Structures are given as C-alpha cells and as structure tokens.
Amino acid sequence: MATPSILILPGDGIGPEVMAEVRKIIDWLGAKRGLSFEVSEELVGGAAYDAHGTPLTDATMAKAQEVDAVLLGAVGGPKYDDLDFSVKPERGLLRLRKEMDLFANLRPAQCFDALADFSSLKKEVVAGLDIMIVRELTSGVYFGEPRGIFTEGNERVGINTQRYTESEIARVSRSAFELARKRGNKVCSMEKANVMESGVLWREVVQKLRDEEYPDVELSHMYADAGAMQLTRWPKQFDVIVTDNLFGDLLSDLAAMLTGSLGMLPSASLGAPMANGRPKALYEPVHGSAPDIAGQGKANPIACILSFAMALRYSFDLGEEAERVEKAVEKVLADGVRTADLMGPEGGTPVSTTEMGDAIVAALDASV
Incomplete structure (x- = not known):
C-alpha cells in the first residue's frame, strides 16, 4: 500500500503551535518506528482568508478529499468577527465536514488518574472515566x-x-x-x-x-x-x-x-470508506483557537497529539502505536508535567507548549 498521506491544516490562534508538537510525534514514528507518512500542509480558517479571501480554497478542499487523513488545529478569532457569515473562519471547517461527508463525530472523554482532581465532580465519580x-x-x-x-x-x-x-x-x-x-x-x-x-x-x-x-x-x-x-x-x-x-x-x-480541561480532549470525524478501505477522516482537538494566549507558548498540545493518536488508530490501523502515544501522555502527566491550564492550587511552574511536546517525545523514547 502507498505511503499513508496526511494533510495538516494548522489554522489560527494556537493551532500552529500545537500542531508543531504533533509534527514531533510524526517525526519520532518515522525515526524510531519506521513509520513514514507523506505530510503536506495548507491554510484554513482566518489564515486562509488573509491569504486568499476565503476560509478554504477549492484546491485545499480537493487535497482534503484525496489524502488518508486531515489534521486540523483550530480556526477563528476576534479579528474575523465582523466578516460576512459566508467567509468566517468557521465556514472552512464546516465545508470540510460537509463535502467530505464526515457523518460520525467521535468525542472520547477520558479522565487520566493524574488529573482526576481537576474535574468539577468528585474524584471517585470521574477517576478512570x-x-x-x-x-x-x-x-x-x-x-x-x-x-x-x-x-x-x-x-x-x-x-x-x-x-x-x-x-x-x-x-x-x-x-x-x-x-x-x-x-x-x-x-x-x-x-x-x-x-x-x-x-x-x-x-x-x-x-x-x-x-x-x-x-x-x-x-x-x-x-x-x-x-x-x-x-x-x-x-x-x-x-x-x-x-x-x-x-x-x-x-x-x-x-x-x-475530564477537567478542554486542552486534553481530541476528536475524530469519520465518513464512508475510500477506495483503499480507509475512511474519509478529519482529526482535531476540541479546544478553540484561544487567541488570548496565541504565540505565548502557553497552549496545551495534548488534545492535538491525542487527536493524531486517534488518526493512528482509526485511519491507519496502528492501534499499538496509538496506545504508545496515549501511554506517553499518561506518563508525562503522572510525572507532574503541566502546562498552565493544568496547574493545580499547589502552584508550581508550568512548562511551555514546546516543553510539553518534548516531554512526550522523551516518554516515547523510554517506551522502546
């Protein structure tokens, strides 16, 4: 079978920052597990509007229809609030979902033991969810x-x-x-x-x-x-x-x-199988573009990384590698590594977006 293809659409706000950490995981799989992917990158949302006057070009839409999986960061921001509804950043995402006919949206809600105290519910209610x-x-x-x-x-x-x-x-x-x-x-x-x-x-x-x-x-x-x-x-x-x-x-x-934080939650949107048997698929974190922290290195990349883990499982039939990534995330959290959104009342110094990605790669290194 041909090398699996991935289209990356970083989008707006913190999208490019968290997607950069996913790139590290993709590179690690190639270097340490012999799993290569054909990766391309295009614009979506406000970034596409700034460059092309539309939140999704026809060329990018055509490419999304051809690849094995689309990875999307986030779209939108206050900069685009006054645009006509037809060209708002979110219309790019809706077009992808509609034209790819992604009828099944998978939203896992998993509570890692290390974060059980972050939920608004009692720990015994959510631990192990x-x-x-x-x-x-x-x-x-x-x-x-x-x-x-x-x-x-x-x-x-x-x-x-x-x-x-x-x-x-x-x-x-x-x-x-x-x-x-x-x-x-x-x-x-x-x-x-x-x-x-x-x-x-x-x-x-x-x-x-x-x-x-x-x-x-x-x-x-x-x-x-x-x-x-x-x-x-x-x-x-x-x-x-x-x-x-x-x-x-x-x-x-x-x-x-x-689960305690939107920064932890991935999602997958799946459609009918293509000719190669893989489903049409788009993977994205649940969180938004968070323009208030964009460019500051404060974003939590875990939801985007876990979205890629879903791609490994549902698009590429690499369940073992998906579990490897998920366990690396779990280990990092158990070790107390936290971005700003995961800091508890005990305080401490949060790690940056890049440092969280590096910690997950280090945990992956320890798993082989």
Missing part, C-alpha cells in the same frame, strides 16, 4: 430546511428544522455499534422521542439495526435531557453514547468538562 460519544455531524437541525429568519405579520421568526432520514440514523448508529464491539460492548442511544417525531424515528431505527446486525451489543435508550443528568451523576455507567447533531453538540461539551 473512559467513554465515547458518537455524534451525527452532517444532518439534523443544523442543516435542515427550511431555515432562516422570516417576517410573519409584524414580527420576525427564526426557523430551524430538525430532519433525519433512516439511512442517516443507521449509518452513524452502525459506527457506534462497531466501536462498542472494540470497547465495553454497550451503546446508549439518546434522543427526545417523548416530544420529537425525529426522536421516535431515531429510536426505532437504532433498535432495528441492533436487533438485525448487532444482537451481541447491549443497547439502551435514554432521553437526552436525562442523559445529561446521568453524565453528571455517574458517567462511568456509559461506554458508547450515540446521538444526533444538536444533542451531541451539547452532551459532548458537557462530557468534556468531566
């Missing part, structure tokens, strides 16, 4: 028609439409069941079947798929609002959660804070 939220990403209320702001009589009304087809529900649910088989073999499907017809259909399709294709996987159903409550009450009851675009947006951010 390891759940996966699978969010449908290309349909639902964010894309449904009709939508817009209209005039009715003497006032304006805002309209968004929640719309799902059976096939859209089935394909993201299939992703969740397949993931569950590699984890704890449990799926909880969350919707609002008590008040929304789309929720009724969602529940029916998920149940039918489980009964016909995944009878070995334990399936439960939960209303999304009750799911939010249960995530804060006892999150370790869950393994894989599958839900729609809107509820997934809310629930994954809620789950993010169980």
